[in-house]
Amino acid sequence: MKQSLIGQPAHRKEGRDKVTGQARYVDDLTFPDMLHGVTVRSPIARGQLRGVQFGEGIPWHEFTIVTAKDVPGANCVALILEDQPYLVSDTINHPEEPILLLAHADKYLLEEARRAITFEIEPLPAIFSIEDSLNRKELIWGEDNTFKSFLIEKGDVNAAWAHADFIVEGEYETGAQEQLYIEPNGMIAIANREEGVTVWGSMQCPYYVHKALIKLFDLPPKKIRVVQAVTGGGFGGKEEYPSMIAGHAALLAWKAGKPVKLIYDRAEDMAATTKRHPSKTRIRTAVGKDGKLLATEIDFTIDGGAYATLSSVVLSRGTIHAAGPYNWPAVRVRSRAVATNHPPHGAFRGFGAPQSIFAMERHLNKVAQTVGLSPEELRRRNFLQPGETTSTGQVINEKIDLSSLLDRALKLSDYQTKKTRFAEFNASSSTERKGIGFATFMHGAGFTGSGEVYLSSVVGVEATETGKVRVLTSNTEIGQGSFTIFSQIAADALGIDFSQIEIAQPDTANVPNSGPTVASRTTMIVGKLVESAALGLRQTLVAGGLLGERYSADEFAEACRQHIAQHGALKSFSKYEPPPGVHWDDEKYQGEAYGTYAWAVYVAEVTVDLTTYETRVDDFVALQEVGKVINPVLAAGQIEGGVAQAIGYALYENVVWREGRMVNNQMTNYIMPTSADVPPIRVYFEELPYAYGPSGAKGIGELPMDGPAPAILNAIEDAIGQPGIQTFLGQIPLMPETLMKAMTAGGGND
């Protein structure tokens, strides 16, 4: 038997192809006779479409032109609520909404044609803010502009206010954020009545696209085939929107009778596709003078944009994470996702949690200040302990010790020494201020509540006569390393070499539905299924007397060969079963919200420049408990990348909206941090194995998005703390322009 591969820095399965340029992304693929497609979009936020004008000088007869009238099935993107059309038929609900599609063999002429189309639109008043939506300034969706609302209640919140020593209130706001995967979206489709519809493209979730195309074309499932091409990043941005693009490419291909390639450039991708939901949170907290948290009331609202898309589930995760890793005797969380005339906001790493965690982690620093405790002491007195319950009443039965985790993070970052040193520095410097701050948080892995049970994922493994084993899942490699992790898990379970594992490219014609590649579920949930399918395959060989307890690679290959000779094939499938004792009440929002959580303490050190009001992050410590690290290089990569992305969220990435449209939709003006703006990110792991993850692993993909923004703003507060500044430090992105206002106002009312 070989040494275990778990915990080893195995090389990336697809790495060689990527660095040598062999990997084929969707824009590298071509088909004979292929046309190019473009989407013609609404220039305004809301209105009634009255007509389309095709300008002079374009040979329109050469073009394939698709409008809502050409849709063979239902004109809606099948997801949760079916309210979003593929193409506008009469009402326009957001800027950049797709109205018409064009295809032509000459992609340059296609651009000319796109510019030559104008729409006659009767404008309607539009709304762009959470307030206007809540106040129903215009009614733009349903009966109350509300896609979804939740209420979580634990204990008696109303009774707590009376005997609180302090009541602390605060308001917090977070902005939109663009996923900014390196490869813009794109799809190629071949579609006709005889063969059905096949699409190749950049995506996270092949079976989401599959489901959407079934409805759009009204075809049986087996007539639809979705193949993931090598994908250059997703971050949630390729969770739901690819269903739209695949549908558009397929509609064009269906009408043209030829393959159609539809690729977005960066400007279109940024302006038209989804972003992180902006949010507003109000928190009111009762606390005793001993620093014991007594109760909290959280009001959490997210801007869903013009259609429901995934807002209800984003809201759900944000709602459940809102109370943080604290032992609240009483909690009430009221939340809602509201409609505005922005393009729909969607999935993005963290999925609602970064928004509500930002609010709570900023708020607790305010609570600490009010009570007169240090931020760390306040948290220590209130951390969730094993046996205590979360806001949904979930009993913590892991042996997590958040106080020790906090102690270790503060030690690793030299927190106390720096506090003292920075205080001295700040008293003497006239040009800079330094500060240090942290955030403590948790992130639930896998789908929320009964989500995984509904998904009911299936994974397969299949052996060849030469002893190679293919892993069959619909989970995509999007740069995060899932193919490598699956290979490590399968090789380990089978006791064979890493190189003997192959991962099938996700293709709905060949792989079972193992669910979407989202929600930090791929390693933990799907990886566990890979492990059990692989163990099942091995068990088949052992039970058949073909394999002993210990075996060489040759013996394994020989056993496979013999089994295949006798039975024709050697396959093993594994289906998701919920861990025992997991209950979720969807009505009351009570129970085991997630199978498990990863726990973390992040510490940020900053310098604020008093001349330019710029903030620089100088050092960053990310300490987390993740069950088991399967691959230390990939795991650290996830954390480092997530922290960098969250530094952007906190300080740089400001979506500038005008009349509901993103106007800084280029990388020159939408500012993501570069390597020059990101500090050393020091990553540390702790491991408390989770019984239902492969070798004990929990999900970690989204976790690093949650903590940096509040840690950084807490550090900024530590650096420039002066009365009245707190209101300005309740919002992200915290741009130098805002910080200038905060610092020159020299107060304001808090």
Add this chain to the structure above:
Amino acid sequence: MRAYLPEYELKTPANLAEALRLFSDEPGVWRPFAGGTDLMVLLEAGKLTHTRFVSLWGLPELTGIESHDDQIIIGALTTYSQMQAHAALRAEFPLLCEAASWTGAVAIQNRGTLGGNIANASPAADSLPALLVYDAELELISANGSRVVPYNGFHTGYKTSVLRPDEVIKTIRLPRTTAGWRQHSRKVGTRKAQAISKVCLATIAHSENGVVQAIRLAFGSVAPTPLRATATEAVLKGQPINAVTIAAGRAALLNELKPIDDVRSTAEYRAQVAANLLVEFLEMLA
């Protein structure tokens, strides 16, 4: 790529004379194309309205850096990388080299030219404040001959200049008259690299016994063109550097700037930070 490529034409003349003939035979029809780092961005976005270009790239008359006793002459096609590698420029005109080091990143610095930065006339261009404080002159050439004009005054408004459609910038001349001056510059961009300036400052000054003998101040991104802040200079000149002078300089500058709100920043921020940058320099000088 959003441009309709068949509409575009790029000629590559054998020499400068041939290029200038094209510009003078059909004035306004042909435009120069140097490193292309501004033009290609517009082309890709489908926003390059002009369609006929003459490539200047490689024309020897427009390249190279020459040192003379009284001035350094920089060919218009000189790239940011070439400027940074030039010892005399680095020693005597460090603000220009510093600005070159801030421009884009290495790829852009290998291709973008100083002539292109001037002609493109972005108010946010990073090298232009340095040219203003060094009292640079430009040699403009056409088929009918050449003329030398002061760089200060070259831009007549937002993206307009004294350059005629038949002319190109041939060289940029820096008089060697500022040895011993205190030199300082600072870029405040949207991030540390690959950033467009929200405000930038280039300044040189000469002080004795705590009194400002001479000062030149120039800012980017605070007006429709790169701005030489002469009114503020006048307020500071001859004054002892103390709190009163600093406050007067600050007030004069806030009067002189004409910043705007745009997607990158606000007028208020630009004004405030420009003033802070001035104060920072004056405090260094004290």
